Amino acid sequence: MGFLLRLFSKNALFVFFIFLQIIALVLIFSKNAMQQSWLAGQTAAFNSWVSGYIDEGVSYLKLKQTNEGLVAQNKALMLELYGKQGAKNPMFRKVHDTLGGGQIYTFVDGEIVFNSINRRNNYFTINRGKRDGVFPQMGVMAPKGIAGIVINSTDSYALVQSVLSVNKIRINAALKKSGYFGTLTWRGDNSRVMHLSDVPKYVSLKIGDTIITDGKSAIFPKGVMIGTVAGYSVDNQTGFWDISVELSEKMGALNKVFVVKNLKKAEVQKINDTMQAVIKKEND
């Protein structure tokens, strides 16, 4: 205490000076727009610096779920690769590629930065864009199934039309067992269920049958998992099956996605265009 008193009595003028300066500084930073915005900028920078670390920590905690998804996808890919024919001799299988050794599809991985599932037409945003080669009309897959189609992309982000869209999404899907295909749409009620129509009613069905993409649209590769049959009934108006498909991917919990790029798309487009021209000529 004595030390403090001596300090004050010796430097009282300086203490008083500092006291006045503090008042002035408080006034400056609380009343002036320029300094306030600077202070706000500094605090925002500090805040984002701290929350960057928090986000990193949170994504570290989510590693387990992400890992499980990756393992499941790996398993599916392994099955695809080795599990079908030649189970005795799984390695070194020669691929007879009728396209002349060309790879058709390539993938870009991305993460979802914004997602919605509770509207009539749903969209999500991913952190890949033109810079990564993502352009409209590309398919988007999740580890366990299809997720949507890119409708717009900026330099580093892309907007994806979710498969959960009432009028905007029609996906060619097929029954894995019998190979019959139909059109997959969403009716806007349940985010886990889509409907497959246009399958003739003489096709035999069982609950639990697998639905996959049929690869005719050049957006998704053939054979990507979509979901399983959860129920079916005959549509009285059309006479086709109306099949409820339970999606294998939980659209509300999407995190990692893969954008599908079709390397032969331009070529396919070209040949389809000549077909259109031929049809037009025939009609004339």
Added chain:
Amino acid sequence: MISRTIFTDLLIMIFLVALQIFVLNRITLFGKYTPVLYPVFVMFYPFFRNKFQFLALSFLIGLSIDAFLYSWGINALATTVIAYFRTLIFRTSTDTSTDFFSFQSLQWTQFLLFLFSSIFLHQLLVQYIEFFKFSRIFEILLNVLVTSVISFIFIIVYALIFKIKQKV
């Protein structure tokens, strides 16, 4: 200037603030430079009076200028700084045991140097805090220099009119 009390101090302050706000701030020389005169209150405050009162009054005159210019705290800070450094400068440069220090004992060059350095320091603080942009550092420095020179001339005129050099 002969017998100054807190009452005369306040009167001088009111006079200087009114002069600054209602007359000088309406003058713009060369397009954008405004002379600053009110720090003469701090510079020419009589020596050997209560230093706490001196600091408090300096803060108050700065704050009243701020109140009119809506620049809360900026002028108050700058004015208090030059007031504090005036006490420092004259404590070190003169013999503190004598009670007879005044501007009369200074040479004119020393006197003018003191005036210019004070107003320059004042403007430096005011303008850098006011603009608060490091990207415009040279533009602001030029502004400070020109404003200081113009204000310096006004302060000399004030000192000559009131015969500060002879009286204080």
